[in-house]
Amino acid sequence: MNCAAIKQKLAAIGAGSVSETEYGRKGFALDVQVAPEQLVAAVSALDAEGFFIEAVTGVDWLGEQAALRKEAEAKVAAAAKAKAEAAAAAGEEAPPAEPVAEQGELPEDALEAVYDFNHYEALCRVTIRTRVPRSKPEVPTISQIYPGANWHERETHDFFGITFVGHPYLVPLLLPEDADYHPLLKDFRP
Structure with missing residues (x-):
């Protein structure tokens, strides 16, 4: 197993973008962009190749x-x-x-779920990213593939408000049970 083979497998499932990065500078070998509906297939491909999950987090692109x-x-x-x-x-x-070209209606700002995977035997760290609109931040859960993702997804939901559809127990992990806020959103005001 090598990164080139993983890159081909991810491209074959229709990942939006699979690019090699400079590992020494970025800390990962492959940067993968997928649509939310492709996430489970991409994660399943990594699982089949023996990758383990390191982290799930979010990014607010407000x-x-x-x-x-x-x-x-x-x-x-x-x-x-x-x-x-x-x-x-x-x-x-x-x-x-020349007048500045009118860009029309810009797409909505987004939230991004970021998944980091690694492999014990090969130096091939993979980052998978999927963006969702801020108005409907829903991503399918991967906890049925990687049970360890359960608490990562709960934490990401706590802090960014991304809902992991199909998650077995998406209740606050670190915030109070009645929290109706997400403190790592850029527009959060305490």
């Missing part, structure tokens, strides 16, 4: 869409400035500024 829009606008402005400077250097009149 504000990402606004940041992407701002970055695109900055690139357009820099290109317009460069054209104007080039025209001025050539003694020509500066071309009219």
